[in-house]
Amino acid sequence: xxxxxxxxDWSTDFDHLDPRWIExxxxxxxxxxDKCPIAHTERFRGVYFPSRYEDVRAVAYDTENFSSRRIIxxxxxxxxxxxxxxxxxxxxxxxxxxxxxxxxxxxxxxxHEAGMREICGKLIxxxxxxxxxxxxxxxxxxxxxRVIAVMLGLxxxxxxxxxxxxxxxxxxxxxxxxxxxxAIGETEEYFRNEVAKRRAAPTDDLISQLAAAKIxxxxxxxxHLLGAIRLILIAGIDxxxxxxxxxxxxxxxxxxxxxxxxxxxxLIPTAVExxxxxxxxxxxxxxxxxxxxxxxxxxxxxxMVLLSFPAANRDPKMFPDAERVVIDRKENRHAAFxxxxxxxxxxxxxxxxxTVALQEWLKRIPEFRLDPSAKVxxxxxxVRGPRKLPMLFG
Amino acid sequence: xxxKVKVDREKCQGHARCAALAPELFxxxxxxxxxxxxxxxxxxxxxxxxxxxxxxxxxxxxxxxxTK
Numbered sequence: 001x002x003x004x005x006x007x008x009d010w011s012t013d014f015d016h017l018d019p020r021w022i023e024x025x026x027x028x029x030x031x032x033x034d035k036c037p038i039a040h041t042e043r044f045r046g047v048y049f050p051s052r053y054e055d056v057r058a059v060a061y062d063t064e065n066f067s068s069r070r071i072i073x074x075x076x077x078x079x080x081x082x083x084x085x086x087x088x089x090x091x092x093x094x095x096x097x098x099x100x101x102x103x104x105x106x107x108x109x110x111x112h113e114a115g116m117r118e119i120c121g122k123l124i125x126x127x128x129x130x131x132x133x134x135x136x137x138x139x140x141x142x143x144x145x146r147v148i149a150v151m152l153g154l155x156x157x158x159x160x161x162x163x164x165x166x167x168x169x170x171x172x173x174x175x176x177x178x179x180x181x182x183a184i185g186e187t188e189e190y191f192r193n194e195v196a197k198r199r200a201a202p203t204d205d206l207i208s209q210l211a212a213a214k215i216x217x218x219x220x221x222x223x224h225l226l227g228a229i230r231l232i233l234i235a236g237i238d239x240x241x242x243x244x245x246x247x248x249x250x251x252x253x254x255x256x257x258x259x260x261x262x263x264x265x266x267l268i269p270t271a272v273e274x275x276x277x278x279x280x281x282x283x284x285x286x287x288x289x290x291x292x293x294x295x296x297x298x299x300x301x302x303x304m305v306l307l308s309f310p311a312a313n314r315d316p317k318m319f320p321d322a323e324r325v326v327i328d329r330k331e332n333r334h335a336a337f338x339x340x341x342x343x344x345x346x347x348x349x350x351x352x353x354x355t356v357a358l359q360e361w362l363k364r365i366p367e368f369r370l371d372p373s374a375k376v377x378x379x380x381x382x383v384r385g386p387r388k389l390p391m392l393f394g
Numbered sequence: 395x396x397x398k399v400k401v402d403r404e405k406c407q408g409h410a411r412c413a414a415l416a417p418e419l420f421x422x423x424x425x426x427x428x429x430x431x432x433x434x435x436x437x438x439x440x441x442x443x444x445x446x447x448x449x450x451x452x453x454x455x456x457x458x459x460x461t462k
Contacts, residue, residue, distance in 0.1 A: 098425060101408065101425040101426055104426065105410075105426035106413065106414075106426065269414070273450075330446065330449070331446075331449040331450060332450055333411075333449065333451060333452045335452055337452075343407035343452075347408075347410070348426065
């Protein structure tokens, strides 16, 4: 990452690509939530940062003043790259979302559970008797890409190419529009080809379903179709692997929690909700499209809002002991999957993947810790998770 | 007198926490959005689950009402 002018005042000049934010953003958010609940920066062409749950919710619920036509904070003039429904505002949003929802209900994704367990078992078998592994590279990162590939009917071997596109679109592309647009072009060519194959010979995968889908009796346009497929690919991979990785990062450092989940595996789903709260991977964004105010703070049209569900999840006004990870927390209306109409379509899939990933690992490798001789590194940009998580077993 | 759960279908965004925590009381439709099962009556044994579901709905779409 290139050197960036250092931040002296997070309230007026925050930078979510600053190494300190990337390494450990939580204390920065705690201080801002207390001292400057809606921070601002001139970087990235002007961005606001609300950190209180109530303000994040207010922005998420206000689709009149805060548009989803731009959802990633970038340094460069924004191309509008539609990926319905994530980039849609009402009234286009609801029909575009309803197109995808049936494939992602808990019942629908349950069909993939056996496949997920098989993937996890095979991955673990590769390193279980090696005394250690990189839990991000060898495990967490391998799971969602395979699951999404199966759903879309794409070869699992293409996983490397998908991860490359994700990195280019969500990380490198923040500061390099040339990299961003090249990646977008590659995804369009790839998916155009996949759609054409299925129009010639329909299959039962999600790409076939979308290629045949209609809104109000009309087939969806090609930009909509390609955007929706790209959305599922990107949204389904980086996010979930980040969440899985964070769970293992936590458990590697908290033997009490680890032992409890090994002895009480029925607690795993509750623990997953708490890990989602405390280590929520996804920060979204909105474009301010009308001058407005949130909780007395004026916001200017044309600027962006970094919509930090992870920061909202750490608000002590909403969650007692917000800074503590309490794996049997009973009341947990966290916002890891968003709030309001843009609730993550993949939430049920993500929950199942994370749960299965934990169950299958803990059954086979109950004892593990961070490798003290190696370093954990974190992703930067809009999705937070460990990119390298070196571990030792036992 | 008893308790009834009710899902506000306008507020529900399909997080499905209620169906996960209290499958006896909440069902999901083909889009994954929730509704109360039957008339939402809560048997005594499920009262805790009803309140747990309400407390875990991120959209605060669940009401637990006392009925006569």
